[in-house]
Amino acid sequence: MSTRQGFLERRYFLLRRLHSLTGIVPIGLFLIMHLTTNSSIVWGMMNKRADHSAHAVSERGVATFQEEVNWINGLPAILLIEIVLWLSIAFHAVFGVYYARTGRFNTDRYRYQDNWRYMLQRITGYIALLFIFYHVATLRWGWSWLVPGGTTWDHAYASSTLAAALRGSADGNVTIGGVLVSLFYVLGVTSSVFHFANGLWTAAITWGITISVQAQRRWGMVCLGLGTGLMAMAWASIIGFATLDPRKAQIVEERMLGTHAPPAPEATPPPAESPPEP
């Protein structure tokens, strides 16, 4: 016990800076890529180079997202990248909670915008931790018992199975459970984006990059711009998938599997929530 405390104290500065660094690379960098990919359900509608089988504008969103997911799944050592991400998030979360507990909010007395952001940074950190755990557990690790409709995510059916998770049903309906999941997603991604953008602002002070008040304000505008853009992508993703009919999306996905992938046994949709063939 004493040796471990000794280690934490001797390596205190390194651990604090690693906590700051992991929030930006890899976690923040991944957040930008992830939101870019997910919002392709919306911006993909403008993608004229989407899979040629996608004729309607809404089908282009589904096709583009599927192409993005296929590209990611084709990356070398994808599991290694994932494990590095999970470990980074776990490290950032464990130390973040530990550090957050050393302070005490006082926005009741000192109602400054910076002080509110100090409090929000910690609260959004807790929310983001819960959300990311739920998100990864249900959609990546397949803990379908945590999904209201009991559906699982399948990378070959990326849009339809994601829409099913957000709607609580794969049959084109929206359930109460699905609405709750979608609202939790809105809260979770909003918290994550705020936490990243504000964390990027404070990190520049922590590392001593922005020193003068003016420099901190200028960098604040950059972070505000980045945060606004990411927030737009985050909300567009949720709206795009929550309003998507999983049955229609699956038609596009099956066409893409038929034209672009050799028929593979694992390419069949999960039987429990598979919608009827068109």
Next chain:
Amino acid sequence: MSAQPSASRTPPIAGRRIRIKVKRADGPGKPSRWEEFEVQPEPNANIISVLQQIAANPVTAEGDHTSPVAWDSGCLEEVCGACTMVINGRVRQSCSCLIDDIAPAPGDVITLEPMEKFPVVRDLWVDRARLFHNLKRVKAWVPIDGTYSLGHGPTESAAQQAVRYVLSTCMSCGCCLEACPQFTLEDDETRWDTTFIGAHAISQARLFNMHETGRQTKADRLDALLGPGGVSDCGNAQNCVKVCPKEIPLTESIAAIGRATTLHAIAQWFSGR
């Protein structure tokens, strides 16, 4: 930012009676209670002179006889920091807080509380020993003691003087610590060396690291700020700079020390032992 009266303030009404609500405690660790006093402040009175009025006639607004309210003060011109307390929920010096500014109308109420980040000695008087202890942690002085004369120090540039002058106006009052969400009351003195050091000590480390002779012990100061309770424990709430009565750019000092510790740690990693 500090106790300047605003141009648009309400003109004070002469001869008015106002209420002073004081959070009191009889001694260290004793329970606190509220007592209210009614006073007729003199023109241009400050909190201290109202407390003197109460001390001369320690009777509460309800007519109960009580003990005089204890407070700490020194210079009475906002340069010693001793009379710092929480006035209407905001930390500031009671000497430079004028009654005409904050209670201009009859029946106005002023609440006085001791700072909550330091142990109470009695009533509004707190023990700020930890604040000075934290200055020792970063060796906030210039090392000139020795067995022979060191001669004249190196000349300092005017540009550097301009940066350092405002840092040197710190009076160790404790406002930045009282408003800081990362600095909390710590009764256990053995934990003082590993809990957050505070904006004042970080800024003083910067002041003496920039001093031509003081920079000889720069590494010692940075080493102290690398450990638990050092500069990394700052949470960037930035309340410190907003409550500082001397308008010291504390958040710039924190960022400057952040940069110095980053470079110091990298240098240590590559060339240290």
